[in-house]
Every structure is written in C-alpha cells, then in structure tokens.
Amino acid sequence: MARLGMVIDTRRCVGCMDCVVACKTENQTPEGMNRDWITYATEGRYPHLSTTIQSERCNHCDSPPCVTCCPTGASHVHEWGGVVLVTKGECIGCKACLASCPYDARYVHPDGYADKCTFCIHRVEKGEDPACVSVCPTRCMHFGDLDLPESEVSRLLASRQHHAVLPEAGTKPRIFYLE
Amino acid sequence: MSPAISELVSTAHSPFTDPHVHVWGWEIPVYLFLGGFTAGIMVLSGWALWKGRRNLRPFRTTFALASSGLFILGLATISLGMLALFLDLGHKPYVWRLYLTMKPWSPMSWGAWILLLVYPVLAAGVLLDPPKALLRYAPALEPVVQWMEARPLVRHAVGFASIVTGVALGIYTGILLSALGARPLWSSGLLGPLFLVSGLSTAAAFAHWASPEPEERVHLAWLDNLFLSIELGLIGLLLIGLLTATEAHAEAARLLLGGPMTAVFWVGVVFMGILLPLVIQTLAVTHRIIHTPVAPILVMLGGLALRFVIVSAGQLSHWPRLS
Secondary structure, eight states: OOOEEEEEETTTOOOOOHHHHHHHHHHTOOTTOOSEEEEEEEEEETTEEEEEEEEEEOOOOSSOHHHHHOSSSOEEEOTTTTOEEEOTTTOOOOOHHHHHOTTOOOEEOTTSSEEOOOTTHHHHTTTOOOHHHHHOTTOOEEEEETTOTTSHHHHHHHHSOEEOSOGGGSSOOSEEEEO | OOOEEEEEEEOOOOTTTSSSOOOOOSHHHHHHHHHHHHHHHHHHHHHHHHTTOOOSSTTTOTTSTTOHHHHHHHHHHHHHHHHHHHHHOSSGGGGGGGGGOOOTTOHHHHHHHHHHHHHHHHHHHHHHSOOHHHHHHOGGGHHHHHHHHTOHHHHHHHHHHHHHHHHHHHHHHHHHHHTOTTSGGGOOTTHHHHHHHHHHHHHHHHHHHHOSOHHHHHHHHHHHHHHHHHHHHHHHHHHHHHHTSOHHHHHHHTTTTTSTTHHIIIIIIIIIIIIHHHHHHHHHHTTSSOOOSHHHHHHHHHHHHHHHHHHHHHHHOOOOSOO
C-alpha cells in the first residue's frame, strides 16, 4: 500500500496563498473555513531574525489520534495511500477529532460534520496532484509515495535537512518541510 | 541586547480552533457533571443494595440509599445529561451511528455503550421498590416486581450491577477527556478516578441533604468528607504529574497556577467546593453545628465547576509550536 505524503520546500515558499485559494476553489470549503493555511514563524533577536513560511494542512498522520478517538469510524484511514478521511454520513459531529488534533487541522462544516484536507483524494485517484500542489507558482510543494525510494518526495527527504510539525505529539505526521 | 522574538502568525481562522480550540461549550461540562452524579448514585445505592439493605418504609424514604427515589433521580439526571450531549452534536440526525459499531480505542464509543447499560440497571433499581404511582399507571409491571421481590438474590445482583456500571460510567467521563492527548491538560489518566470520586462526592452530598434517615445522613456526611479528601489528593497528584512532565504539560498546569483559570479553580472548585464543605460537614457530624443544605449544595456546585474548569482549561492548553 502506498504511503502518501507531502514535502514542502520552505526556501521556495513565498506565502502567496495560491495553495489556500486553490483548495477553497477545488473543495468548495465553506466561507471562513480553510483546509490549508500559511504560517509565518519568526524567531531570533533583532536584527538577526529569520522567518520561515510554511503551507500547512492535515498531516495525514501515521498514528492519527482523530481516527483513534472517533466513536463511529467516520474518521478513517483510506485503504489507498493511507490518507485520513471523514465519511460525512457516519460523522455525528461530536468534535472529539477536533480536540484530538494537535495541528487544529479540522473544522466543523456548517452541515454539522467534521471536515478537513483529503489530499484531494478525488484528484489523486485519477493520477493528478492535489490542487494545492498543482498550482504552486514556486514549485515548492511535492507529493508522492513516501515508501517508494525512487519517488521525488523520498529523494528530497534523503538529500535535504527537513522537519515535521510537532513530532513530539507522537502522531507521526506525513508532511515534511525542507530547511 | 534586544529581547528574543518567537512569533507565529497563521492565516488559519477557523471559528472552532483559533486562537485556541473551543469546540465544547456548556453542554459537555453539564453532561460530565450529570454523568458523574448518576454514577455516584449508582455506586452508593448499589452498595446499599449489595449489603442487603432494604428500606423499611417504602414510598416514604424517597431519597434514602437503595430507595427507588434515588434510582428515579438517576434516570432523570442521566437523561438530562444525554440531552445536553445530544445538543452538543453537530450532526444530530446521525447519532444512531454510535450504535452500529464498537471502537475499542475510542472512549466515546465505550461511553455510548455504557450509557445503554445504565438505563436497564437504573430501571431495575426502581422496580425493586417501585412507587405506587408507577404500578398504578403500568400494572403490567406488577408480575415483574413480584418476581424480583420473591428472589432476594436479585436485589444483590442489581446492587452489584449498579456498582460496576456506576464505576464504569464515572471513570469514562474522565477518560473521555484524557484520551485526547493533543490537549496537555487532559492527558492524564488521573482524570478518570478524579471524575469518579467527584461524582461519588456529589451523590453522597445530595443523599446527605435529602435522606430522611438521620443516621444515614451522618454516615453520608462522613463518606462525603472521605470522597472530598481523596478528590483533593487527586487534584494535587494531577498538578504534580503535569508540572513534572513536558513543558507543554507544565504550561497547561500553569493555566490553573497563575493563568486565566486560577481564580475560578482555587476559589470555586478547591475552596468553595471542597475545603469549605469539608469543614462544615466535619462540624455537623461532630455535633458542633446542625446539618444544613449549605455544604451539600457547595459540593454539588463545586463538582459542576470542576467540570467547567477542566473542559475550558483543557481547550486552552496546546502543544507549543516554537521553542
């Protein structure tokens, strides 16, 4: 089984938010809610400050707490690619998954069910990239099978320093940021 | 030297998660409180049944331990709690989905099934000494009541089932939160016993207030003091556990130790809800003051405040993103 993941080059990302707009357009996310977003992390002492720009979304964790805590099985790991998905017809809207996610990647759809990034599984199943990846003007986002040594994402991870968001939360995130 | 800067700006602005998670409002603390209270009633009354206690003046000892009155109250409080839980759901028409599966790693799934067990056990408790009005409106229950009455073992069995189900219900209300590791304040297994003991304490306080048996009131006041002391100890252990874990957990503990929840926690939960009733009930059982409803009311309000504080502070706590 493939293990889909994403690698994002923070040296190339300019925070243009094309990925955010592409996601909203592709997935028709409700007004005021996003499946992906940009963070600007600034650290250091003036004048020696550095800012890292990251495009973030659900990390489709290998140990997803949202799936573990779901009482109905609505949150589940898709058999293809290990993508974490929500079946809206099974979700009761208890919001335990929102509370369990250390990345705050989920929201409650106005219709009442929990919603989040799907890695655009409907596109990926047709052999296309997720919408956010496909529109990135700086080509900073890469998508593929992390278990395949010859995939682009595996080669990038093998050749560059990288980090994940909050690995200490123990969820084994599958989105990596090149430094 | 200029100060170190560590700043995170995010374009995410979901109303449920920014600037911090606030997915649960009043409904969940109220549900956790009523669930714990019902669990306390089930354990205390179940223990009285298990010990073979029988109320000699049925229909008059409404709220004595092992009376149908307490079991009826339990049915009412758990139903109100489940109503609060239902009101919190975002996708209400799909609530039945809970009962199409059993997810062994999801405390909420366990809770759904435990709640299903609670009703028949409470109903059996009512039928051991049913109110006359119930038999008048539902005469078909009469043979069931007579069958139960003719078998003393049934009384013990209902008592045992009530204790087991009550303990499961009480612990689950805490584990429900502690399984959500993304909120450091909740990630302690101590929340299970803490909510159970708090539930026992609120039930003992209510029975202390409402019981018509003077001797039982004294016993319940002592018992409540024991529960309150254990609760105080568990709160201390919870804070020690958080302060000695990771920085994220220590930061979560500081929400109650100087942070925004400090006043309501120490004044509302610890002083008004535990220490003051401990003193009042000790004076009452040593015959220095008369028994009044003041201490029981404080204990019950303290139990409610505990749930509000833990649910709110837990949602404020998070894993820090920057060093």
